[in-house]
Amino acid sequence: MTRWGPFEITRRGLLWGGVTAAGGSVICASGSSIAQSEHLADHMADHSAHTAASPLPGHGSAHGAMITVGEVDEARNGFETAKLLTEWDTGTVSRLPDGRVLRTFELEGIDKEIEIAPGIMFPAWTYNGRVPGPSLRATEGDRLRIVFRNLGSHPHSMHFHGIHAARMDGVPGAGLIDPGDEFVYEFDARPFGCHLYHCHALPLKRHIQKGMYGLFVIDPDPARHPELTDIARSRLLGTPENAEWQEFAMVMNGFDTNFDNENEVYAVNTVAHAYMKRPIRIVRDRPVRIYLANVVEFDPINSFHLHANFFNYFEQGTTLTPTLSTVDLITQIQAQRGILEFSFKDHEPGLYMFHPHQSEFTELGWSGMFDVVEAIA
Amino acid sequence: MNEVSRIAAAEPTAGPARKSRAAFLWLILPMAALGLAIVWLVAVNPLSRFGNGAPPVETLTFERTILSDDGIRVLVRAGGSEPMTIAQVQVDDAYWQFAQDPPGPIGRGSTAWIHLPFPWVLGEAHAINIVTNTGATFEHEIAVAVPTTAHNATSLLSQGLLGVLVGLVPVAIGMMFYPALRGVGRDGMDFLLALTVGLLAFLLVDATAEAFELAGESAAIFQGQAMVWLAAAASFLLLMAVGRRQGAPSGLALATFIALGIGLHNLGEGLAIGAAFAAGAAGLGSFLVLGFMAHNITEGIGISAPLLKKRPALWIFAALALLAGGPAVVGLWIGSLAYAPQWSALALAVGAGAILQVMVEVAAYLMRSDGRGSTALLAPTTIAGLTTGVAFMYGTAMLVKI
Numbered sequence A: 001m002t003r004w005g006p007f008e009i010t011r012r013g014l015l016w017g018g019v020t021a022a023g024g025s026v027i028c029a030s031g032s033s034i035a036q037s038e039h040l041a042d043h044m045a046d047h048s049a050h051t052a053a054s055p056l057p058g059h060g061s062a063h064g065a066m067i068t069v070g071e072v073d074e075a076r077n078g079f080e081t082a083k084l085l086t087e088w089d090t091g092t093v094s095r096l097p098d099g100r101v102l103r104t105f106e107l108e109g110i111d112k113e114i115e116i117a118p119g120i121m122f123p124a125w126t127y128n129g130r131v132p133g134p135s136l137r138a139t140e141g142d143r144l145r146i147v148f149r150n151l152g153s154h155p156h157s158m159h160f161h162g163i164h165a166a167r168m169d170g171v172p173g174a175g176l177i178d179p180g181d182e183f184v185y186e187f188d189a190r191p192f193g194c195h196l197y198h199c200h201a202l203p204l205k206r207h208i209q210k211g212m213y214g215l216f217v218i219d220p221d222p223a224r225h226p227e228l229t230d231i232a233r234s235r236l237l238g239t240p241e242n243a244e245w246q247e248f249a250m251v252m253n254g255f256d257t258n259f260d261n262e263n264e265v266y267a268v269n270t271v272a273h274a275y276m277k278r279p280i281r282i283v284r285d286r287p288v289r290i291y292l293a294n295v296v297e298f299d300p301i302n303s304f305h306l307h308a309n310f311f312n313y314f315e316q317g318t319t320l321t322p323t324l325s326t327v328d329l330i331t332q333i334q335a336q337r338g339i340l341e342f343s344f345k346d347h348e349p350g351l352y353m354f355h356p357h358q359s360e361f362t363e364l365g366w367s368g369m370f371d372v373v374e375a376i377a
Numbered sequence B: 001m002n003e004v005s006r007i008a009a010a011e012p013t014a015g016p017a018r019k020s021r022a023a024f025l026w027l028i029l030p031m032a033a034l035g036l037a038i039v040w041l042v043a044v045n046p047l048s049r050f051g052n053g054a055p056p057v058e059t060l061t062f063e064r065t066i067l068s069d070d071g072i073r074v075l076v077r078a079g080g081s082e083p084m085t086i087a088q089v090q091v092d093d094a095y096w097q098f099a100q101d102p103p104g105p106i107g108r109g110s111t112a113w114i115h116l117p118f119p120w121v122l123g124e125a126h127a128i129n130i131v132t133n134t135g136a137t138f139e140h141e142i143a144v145a146v147p148t149t150a151h152n153a154t155s156l157l158s159q160g161l162l163g164v165l166v167g168l169v170p171v172a173i174g175m176m177f178y179p180a181l182r183g184v185g186r187d188g189m190d191f192l193l194a195l196t197v198g199l200l201a202f203l204l205v206d207a208t209a210e211a212f213e214l215a216g217e218s219a220a221i222f223q224g225q226a227m228v229w230l231a232a233a234a235s236f237l238l239l240m241a242v243g244r245r246q247g248a249p250s251g252l253a254l255a256t257f258i259a260l261g262i263g264l265h266n267l268g269e270g271l272a273i274g275a276a277f278a279a280g281a282a283g284l285g286s287f288l289v290l291g292f293m294a295h296n297i298t299e300g301i302g303i304s305a306p307l308l309k310k311r312p313a314l315w316i317f318a319a320l321a322l323l324a325g326g327p328a329v330v331g332l333w334i335g336s337l338a339y340a341p342q343w344s345a346l347a348l349a350v351g352a353g354a355i356l357q358v359m360v361e362v363a364a365y366l367m368r369s370d371g372r373g374s375t376a377l378l379a380p381t382t383i384a385g386l387t388t389g390v391a392f393m394y395g396t397a398m399l400v401k402i
């Protein structure tokens, strides 16, 4: 190192576009970044310990304070991210003359500003005032009747991933509804699986990205799967076998807040870092099933990675045996979805992270924690 | 008053008192009309019918960036139609914990500090992206992350030394050519004066361009472009008026004006260097320092040119060197302590106006001292001097461009 008047000239400094760090008090180049990182780690630990809003003061420091600041006003939003996981809309059940189940769902298209990260408001278009829309759940073979009223400012529709007539497709000319109008979609619930529905009005990207999508789960009818009855029963909502499972609905989504065709916020179930700040409670010895769908616009691929564990994956949920066994990462293209099954019964209690393995998405809000606990007495 | 009484005399029916009452009335009436318009605007709010539910226009400018052991601090200024609320901050496409001081919405034209406990990496680039409550984003790039100089007596002293080195010393070195230049004849004198105009022309272009660039970076509320034009024009006219009070300046007076113009330019230059320290965008390298020095030596020659026919005392040279080079020190301090692009733009614009005034005066002096009038301006020696001045400044400026 050359000392030249008040300047310190380092060779490394010269490499930065021909300028060097200078000035008597400018610290020497090498070594300072390490010292700084250590200092920062301490600093952050202090910082997050003082962040009263976070119910988990410890883990902020472990992840380098890489988190949104503050809390979302869930009362104003009108939906709670914790409840989005387990709330299923099973509709109103009645019997048709031939004895079949008629399941009727009622949905409304509503323009609503929602808070997608603390302090960031998003002018959303919603089904029933929430994003994602209600997780509709039916049983294989049911007759479905979905009454959709458009109370919003734009034409909307409901396009179901499932098997139905052309007239029920929810596209322009076949079930697209103008503001103030109503349409009834009617078809049979098949095939069983983990599906989704979304608005198919044009421009498509805008209508989906604005928040018009939701899970559409069809449980298998055990009577139709004699060779795998037990598995089918474990999937069928309302059976004792199903009650044993801890089931969660997760829709991976993103929000472009500044109209640059890139997402500023990524999340599962809309609110950035929601399950990071309030981890999802899991009872250790009960199995876990996740209904997972990817509706992120602008980025074609999303993924799900589970820490410290592996899972079985049922592509589209249309099979009763796994299509992928013992994996810790799956990728889903837009509108791709499936069922994840795993268990923490051999693990020690603690916080286990899950997130997409696109680091960018993780760092922009899409990450969460499972809080694995012993069985509650 | 003169005006009033003369008109009064021409119109015998109107007495002076009545006339001044009438004048007073004509002063009050438009004011009252304005007052009424404001009351109506506030009470009726006719602008509301233009409201269409669109979010307010937002702008946010980054004025200062400080990198230190405990992370990154940025000073932001809010613009736009309504107070702005910063909701979240991303660093390198990741949401990051931050603290805002003062907290809450930032009023139009107001500033706030954002503190990010972010482990930045020495020598690498980082991007800060501020997301407001409406989802609008404002990005700021840190091109090369280096720690910002902490301010204490030592750092101010070393910055002062740097200012002396790039401002004062080269001007003084340039002046040391004085004895060698004294023997030059008419052509030599023309050449030197033209050289001065040439170097000033370069500085004028350089300072103006720089001022506009900085004006572009500053918050819209300062109306940078207009500010630069107005400040330059005002300083030019003001200095012309002051300089011409006792006729066209020559000799020491002219040298003083040249020194003042160069001094104002060096103030802007010092602000830029100080700002580079403060922004942590780049340290100052030996190339930069040597470049500034070579660049500024010519300024010393230019200042001495009008003095060649006199024989001023030594202290006058010292004073002139201080006037021309000293502001670099002051600029460095201000720049590193309280940098904001609009203030640098203002300083450079004032400097540009001053330089233009000096160019006009040196050219006038050249015409007078040559005796040939405007013909001298197009003489080969003059053109050679002009070209040499611009070329030399251009060449040495290359050394200081990053």
Ligand SMILES: [Cu+2]
Residues within 6 Å of the ligand: A125, A155, A156, A157, A199, A200, A201, A207, A208, A212
């Ligand atoms: Cu729609």
